[in-house]
Amino acid sequence: MPPAAAKLSFRAVVFDMDGVVTRTADLHAAAWKELFDDYLRARADRGAGMFEPFDAKGDYLAYVDGKPRQEGARSFLAARGITLPDGSPDDPPDAETIYALARRKDELFERRLQRRGVAVFDSTTALIHVLRSRAVATAVVTSSRHGREVLQSAHVTALFDVILDGTDAARLELKGKPDPDIFLAAAEHLKLAPRQCIVIEDAAAGVMAGRHGGFGLVIGVDRGGNRQALMRSGADIVVADLGEVDVDALDRRFRNRTSASPREPEDAWRVEQEGFDPAREHEMESLFTVGNGYLGVRGSLDMPLPGSQADLFVAGIYDRKQPALPYSELEFLTARRDEYAYAERVPLPFPYRLRVSVGGRTLDLVEGPWRELRRVLDLRHGGLQLFYLFEDKQGRRTAIETWRCASLAEPHLLLQEVTVTCENHDALVEIDTSLHDPDLADHDPHLRALVPESADDVELRAYATQASGYTVALASRARLSGESRDRVYVQAQGKAGVALRLRRCVAIHTNRHDADPIAAARARAQGFSWDAFDRARAAHEACWAEVWRSADVTIGGSVATTQALRFNAYHLRIAANRDPRTSIGARTLSGRAYEGHVFWDVEIFMLPYFVRTFPDIARSLLLYRYYTLDGARSRALSLGYRGACYAWESTVTGADATPRQIILKTSHKKIPIYTGHEQVHVTADIAFAVIRYFEATGDAAFMTEAGAEILFETARFWASRCVRKDDRYHIEAVTGPDEYHHTVNDNAYTNWMARFNLEHAGRMQRWLARQAPEIWKALRSKLAIADEEPALWAAVAEALYLPQANASGVIEQFEGYFELRDYVVPASERFHPPLRRLFESEKINGMQLIKQADVLMLPLLFPERFTREVLAANYRYYEPRTDHASSLSPAVHATLAARLGLPEQAQDYWRRGLWLDLSNTMGNGALGIHAASMAGAWQTLVYGLLGIHVGDDGPVVDREAGRRLPARWQSVELSLYHHGKRYPLRWTAGEEER
């Protein structure tokens, strides 16, 4: 008798129909093509735009695949900048409405169906038979109204316990994919929870729906060219055909995945990862970073592997560029920059390093053999746990559990706890806690090891940076439980089932804060009492409880969304500290990308978040700009201007650290980078943030001590940077936020921001002269502000040319932009890092293709200055021309789509930003998380989806918010600061109707 097959953990599989079960996807694609090509050609013939045919692959997959017909038509046309009225279901097929087009598509599809009949994928039906023989229920869903007929003609209805098609979806008022409604309804009909089911889909929108519905596992089927999109949309596995699926292997994946997917409220407090995938290990290290803003440590394994990027970063520790380290992508490098000693943030040795051996055998993932690995990031308490299970050929199992944190209460202190249990055997256990890295030169090429005088009970390590003269000292103490002395290397007899516990503290100091960092590290480590370990942990956790009082956002009805929001809030908090001499790098202290440089990301994307959650951190981030004013002044001078011109990429002195070129690793081609000297809008962005901070906090002390000086010096810069031609001022040779176009004149965004800067400097001068005349006097003399200067700022502001909306309501991005070759971005080219574009940088400089929101930043930052019509016209124009190669872009589009009453687009863009790191949707998480996107997603939720308005009486949620929020949400709770007071806010579904 064959052995009985093991019971499977998943209870049902929900199949998408077209392209997964039936071979109907190509019929749909062909019908859409015929429909759109006819329509677009007819439009072009009457002079409304150029004819650009529908791409039956790219456009089909991106805009219509998996969606209900009306939605598909609307979303493709929107991508081409065409908006049609919805019309009504009775519209004749030749009417120019969404309903009419959808109906025509239906007719074209039916005609094809009748001609060709329906074939099925045999591998899919074979899988269904195996599943059913193993007591797994099956369902099929489709947004096609003909779903049932199609299944009947294919003779497969008997294979499914539940069938839901477009007709059912309309009757049940289910929203189309990427909303998860139809999958959720299938699970409900099966009387199962989504987490007990697997979804199988071939469309990116469907994969997203499965993911957002909280299904246990989502399988993508790539029938050609769609693998990346399916992965980016959140597929756990992508196969070319279901013939590749082995049900038992699938069950293992399901068990691993479901232990990681959030379902219970408590799951929203942690992020888990099971198993080990060498290709994704660097990405995991970024996600599982612990830190406290003073320092960050990547979430590497305690026993690092040769390829681990087990970095410690201390804020503000930079050194001269090492060309061998990556810049923003692994595929390119930047040259050595000898002239600047603070060009690159320094990776430092891993402070939690362990070597463990049991019975003389090293236990790590190289030596193995390991059976289980799990990482759990405890968001609530700011700690990381790792669980390893090793099992040798003789079946001897050893479990290692570790916990680590970077204390939020005492930022120079790291704690670690290690438990080793020989589960079913006795053996000698050895734990070596030495911080020595034999490959220091490779891992940390900036460092020269110093030889500090060692002390008996403390392991001391110190390093000097090559050019910048920093000293970093680490002092580590470790003690095995039950012992009375500390040892770097411990040995103990392990007994079956008995846990051996080791605790460690590591102190980290640098000469940025301590004259003698080695002594300071030693003193802190030696001063640490083991009796106080639990107290130190409790103090750290109490600080996190405090963090969550201000930063927590909970979504009733979506554990996964709450988890993502908390994950982002966790990362934003561990990126920031209250040291006004440092700020937040684009990828925080979680990775090497962008060399730890500080961009406008802080002032425009993150500041609005900190201002409302941790206003003291916001203040400190602005003070960083105050302390780097001297660098900005020297920069303005060296460029031939007055005042202060902030660095596009900044480190610690205010000097510009942007590389002048990058080098492609493959071809060694050198690509010039213009952003450093041209992206001057950052100067006005900082002034803008100063004003917004002041408005939100009323912090007059900040304004008089630092803010006003920033405003005056930056206004001075603009007054000298603007050039007068005829009767107007212009700003020439700049790069706007869209980095695909350099050396342009009158970039609308730059000009608007400069004008804001000039105007507000003038206002502040008048305010200061009135409120604090002594301070104004002192400042005037310190900065040698001539009597006529404030009037000049006002005059330049007044006469500064601001590109205006044209007859269609569209503002030209810069002089001559509309004359460039038009380019509507196909879906397949969206949301990728800009690497490929770099190969053709000069070509794209001549096209209308843009990298990220540029003109659209204006209605985002100045909502009251643009009518709804102008906002809509610009959104319609620029959105299809944007490839979102920057992680900053989705949140901007999400907020504006929400304001425009386009909830589906808003939610779609929002999810992209919210899950950008957790889903690694840009594929470049290995070098660190994307802090601006995280904070941008928070801004979209608060100001876009919830429509929160902050008036004199504090923040208020818009009564119409429910129209923009996902239908499944029952409530949102959060709190915001305004003028020193924290306002708890709540939105509850259905309340507006009451």
Ligand code: IFM
């Ligand atoms: O500041 C951004 C810029 O807008 C696009 N490139 C990446 C930078 C860092 O995030």
